[in-house]
Amino acid sequence: MRHPVSEADAPRAGDAHRTDVAILGGGLAGLTLALQLRRQHPGLDVTVVERRAHPVREAAHKVGESSVEIGAHYFANILGLRAHLDTEQIRKFGFRFFFSDGSNQVDRCTELGVSQLMPTPSWQIDRGRFENHLGERARELGVRFDDGAVVRGIDLADDASDHAVHVERDGAVHTVACRWVVDASGRAGLLKRKLGLALANDHNANAVWWRVDGFVDPNAWSHDTQWLQRCDPPDRWRSTNHMCGPGYWFWLIPLSSGAHSLGIVCDAEMHPLETMNTHAKAMDWLRSHQPQVAASLDRSEHTLQDFMFLRNFSYGCKQVFSRNRWALTGEAGLFLDPFYSPGSDFIAISNTYICDLIAREQAGRDITHHADLYQQLYFSFYENTLTLYQDQYPLFGDEQVMPVKVIWDYTYYWALLAPLFCGGRLTDLATLGRLRPAFNEARALNLAIQPLLRDWGLANGGGQRPEARLLDQFKIDWFCDMNAALHDDLDTEVFVARIGDNVARMRWLAGEILQQARKAHAAIDDHGLDALLASDAAPPSLAPVWYADAA
Structure with a gap:
């Protein structure tokens, strides 16, 4: 049974229409984008085309049920869904x-x-329950949500004219003319297939x-x-x-x-x-x-x-944002790995860039530079996050090295990308420019730490299993502080200084990890870490013990 709509609003078979933004796919990525567009730009006309009839069953068979800090902030605060999350999830x-x-x-x-x-x-997140709620909220905000409809073709315009999306619903085909078309069709990848944008990775x-x-x-x-x-x-x-x-x-x-x-x-x-x-x-x-x-x-x-x-669930994409008024979001573009649950994070990031591009283009601005730069940033976030997983699975059973890796990976996430998003600075190009040296240093540290961890695990070769113990992340004071600080409301100068302090913490932690690895295996390759750390002293405010081991 479909969600009830008024007779006046209900789309009809063969009902051709024009919209500002046509979103192909009414799952997590598509519906959240529709909500974000309508909340931030109420004058936009938005249409979502979804092949499944709504409401869908709960416990829908989809990956993406565990949210982390960026995705959770996006759902709760950017989309205004905190009450639903607290009461229904x-x-x-x-x-x-x-x-x-x-x-x-x-x-x-x-x-x-x-x-x-x-x-x-x-x-x-119960995806079925959540997507049903998203569909209801979208309709309440004036989104035209055509569920039970199948995209049969897409004609992209080469100039300033509208794109055309051909949709079959109730046995009839109609055409949606749109200024923007956004592919949120998941692994079906409608635009990706049409434009030959698929790109394998080495994970x-x-x-x-x-x-x-x-x-x-x-x-x-x-x-x-x-x-x-x-x-x-x-x-x-x-x-x-x-x-x-x-x-x-x-x-x-x-x-x-x-x-x-x-x-x-x-x-x-x-x-x-x-x-x-x-x-x-x-x-x-x-x-x-x-x-x-x-x-x-x-x-x-x-x-x-x-x-x-x-099989081979991880993949990249050659292009996700275009000055020609099309974009890909969610799994229609790229997918990393579910280990740290980054799926909703990357939906939040891509949707935020798409909203900004649409707003700029609707205001009559040339978006060529921003489309290129946002894509460059988005791909850099993807590539840097991929290093956390690629070639690292042999480590996952090592209970000496893997807890160290988890602390490092969290710290990297909370030091840079999470505060950038939660602080509302994802599209603040002036601040991003000032932060480039900090991001470059953090990237270099991570690119040295990941192979160091891999070598450490390889050198361990298994080993004895310790007695029962809890490595309690809550007892790492600075670790909890980083988590709590994600929602601090900071002016730009303080924010830039905060990111600098976070990278200093990464530098200190990298030195601690190198020291621990050398205690275990004196001849271990430092992968250039010594040179990165040579001129920097440890921040004096950090506790000397960087993870707690409580029996």
Whole structure:
């Protein structure tokens, strides 16, 4: 059953019309863009074309259920959806990592996560419930939302005339004339296919995922009172739980509709897709690698809802923004890796650039320079984030090195990209120009740290598993401070100084990591890190212990 609209507003079969912006795809990327455009530019006429009829079922079979700081800020504050998130979705208890490959006693393994909620909120998103709400809000704001409609063709204009989108709905085809066309069609990639924009990357990873009825609670895996009471509240089930091993991780994400989302993500060579591309195979794989989790899922209350797999899920794109009034957003453009849940972040970033380009063009300005520069920035964010995943999956089972990597990767994210977005400076080109040296230094540090971590893990070659311990990120004072500072309202001078302080913290942390790696393996290659650190002293305000190890 479709969402009810008034008879006057309801689109009719064969109903040709003109719109300022036609958005092809009414999923997460397309509907959030429509909301952002209408909230920021109420005079724009916006049409969304979506092939599925609304409302969709809850626990929709899509990746992108775990939000992190940029995406959460975008949903809650830019789009004004905080009330829905607080009442209809699940407040996330951070990321949590168990180094539990092959273990029947997860409570005896190293656990990395927070014991208390971090200051900046994020949520677990039931995509079906969320997209139904987005569709309702879009219609309330005056967006024409044509659900149950299929795009049959796109004619892009070469000049200032309108583009044409040919849409089939209720058995008839009509044409939507539009000033702008934005592809938000996900992996269908309507414009990407039409224009030959597909671009492979070197991150060779696969994924399988499914959903089951009921919540899977990690606390049910133990009767150890001390282990159960490490977290306050004791709600590990609300975390995005990562069960980690060499070459893979397994996710558990709760959905507010009462289902649990589960998935295996793995290096394609270390764990071939053919070993897990059916539910039966995936469960057999789990029984070998995560037997305690498999035993939980074998219980009768966890009925299978659906199952899907993706080969080579990560990819880039040759172009996403054009001065000729078209753009790609979300998975229609590029996709990284779900390990740190960056999908909604990159939707937020691309949508914000698209909104700015549309506003500039509608005001009669030449957008050539901004389209090129925004694309350059967007691709640099993508390429720098890809380094966190590419060739790093062999590390994922190393409970000495991987916690260090997680702290570093978080710090990199909270130091630069997250404050840039949350501070509303993504399109502030003057400030971005001033920050270029800081961004370049941070990039250089990260490009040295990632291979250093990889070499450290390779040199470890496995090793002994420590006794049960919690590496509690909440007890790292400066780490919590960085998270809390994301929503500080700063003037430009203070903001620029803050980013400089953040990069100084990265520099200090890089020195600590190099020191720890050399303690473990004296001859380890520094990958140029010594030269980057040579002239810089550690900031005196930082605590000497950079992660807490509490039994």
